[in-house]
Amino acid sequence: MAATTAMQKVTGTSLARVAVPRALRAVAHTPAGIGGKWPALSLPSTPESAAGQRLNDAVARRVRVTKGHVLVQRGEHLDALYAIRSGSCKSVSTTSGGHEQVMEYHIAGEVLGLEAMVTRTHDSTITALEDSEFCVMPFDRIEILAQQDHDFQGSLNALLSREIGRVRKAMLMLGTMRAEQRLASFLLDLSDRYQARGYSSHEFVLRMTRREIGSLLGLKCETVCRLFSQLHRDGLIGVQGREIRLIDTLALQQLADSIV
């Protein structure tokens, strides 16, 4: 992976605070000279990638972070939206009681930070799950583009809409499904998202631990383990550590849709 001119290597703790001082940001704002910033999103015409096309203009620079790096800290002011160029990340919220829960699992091609777009304050901590590269789209720049271009505003709304839909779907999942169904529905959702971005829809590598997957689905890690084993035994999926192969997608779908 060759480093490009506009790229910087970050290994500190908080990207927004430590790694992106104002001086650097000002330089990065120069609009010209950054080509092919977002190849992962130039793919099929899903709503998200359509919006991504336009968001391309807002990209100021790229950053690389190492696994475990905190991209955004809960409570921070929204300075920028991020698009994952390569890699993956999770976003984690906290209850008033101190419980943590993984709220989202994002893969290459997806846009982060949307949950903060209205409040302008992040309410979850975003962490890279592997060495990753992000496109940074400063929010003031996005606002200017949105004012100039009415269509661009529409693209933003499309992204925001997807975000709301995603959370509501998650709420339905947590409120109505049993453990088996949740995992099946998680895998199918992931499959769709990989497909929409041109990756294999039936073979992928999970970048989260069993514990993190459990947290996302409202389950404990042992339960997630057992379910993986069970689906494997039943021939619905292939499992080898974090490598997943979907074998009987139809059966998975039926499982996810089954009424109790």
Added chain:
Amino acid sequence: MAATTAMQKVTGTSLARVAVPRALRAVAHTPAGIGGKWPALSLPSTPESAAGQRLNDAVARRVRVTKGHVLVQRGEHLDALYAIRSGSCKSVSTTSGGHEQVMEYHIAGEVLGLEAMVTRTHDSTITALEDSEFCVMPFDRIEILAQQDHDFQGSLNALLSREIGRVRKAMLMLGTMRAEQRLASFLLDLSDRYQARGYSSHEFVLRMTRREIGSLLGLKCETVCRLFSQLHRDGLIGVQGREIRLIDTLALQQLADSIV
């Protein structure tokens, strides 16, 4: 309750389709002559009521509906936002598998339909839980106001932001809390909302059945019953059918915040 000039009585099935023909809507658009449309929102300066003040200008007319009336049908195009002037309602979503879940419980003073603001399509069915009165704010009108007034756009964002926060909070609740905590946290949330609107924060009447409350909290109605009885026995709340009295708010808070 005396009927005002701009008010109409509705008893059909779908408000947006049946009860509000285009002719009537055109008449209702006349901006003048409707005073004191929204007293419930002229109260303390919560973010929501601040936004409400501005939204006041967008109110075109009021409608009254009877208990059980469907205000918005899932899948319908977003024509207007609604503010509850008096009464209450629920919004219900459906999984791909056909399961239904109550997603929201709205009381007087709150604004409905926000979940559709970005997509422009409602993804849940909204039903009145008692005889209620709503302020109707046609969306085209809202858009015009938002373009003219930058602050108004901010107020809309504040509402949208609350909506996203609410759903995320619900997701955390469903993902991390046990049954007892969920009910406690539900009651406290409701208490806060009543207080914010100038009603009693420690005595209120639930307008949902035990089954509907259970659906909202991801529980079965028998479980909700038992929990009410238990909290009653323990002296945390008073329960008489749907009339609830919060007795030991601190203990409730501790219960809701307790780790496991």
Added chain:
DNA sequence: CGAATCATTGATTAGACTCAACTGAGGTGG
């Protein structure tokens, strides 16, 4: 090469669901 975390499986437990019976409130029609 340890130390630590992750993954897996078994045994047991606890919490919520299911099924069932009963009460009471509200609504309807004779």
Added chain:
DNA sequence: CCACCTCAGTTGAGTCTAATCAATGATTCG
């Protein structure tokens, strides 16, 4: 006006799902 019906609410008994506790490989990382 009352008998009847339906549905909400409550409580008990038993079941089952997922959590907890525990032990052991497998990986990863410094």
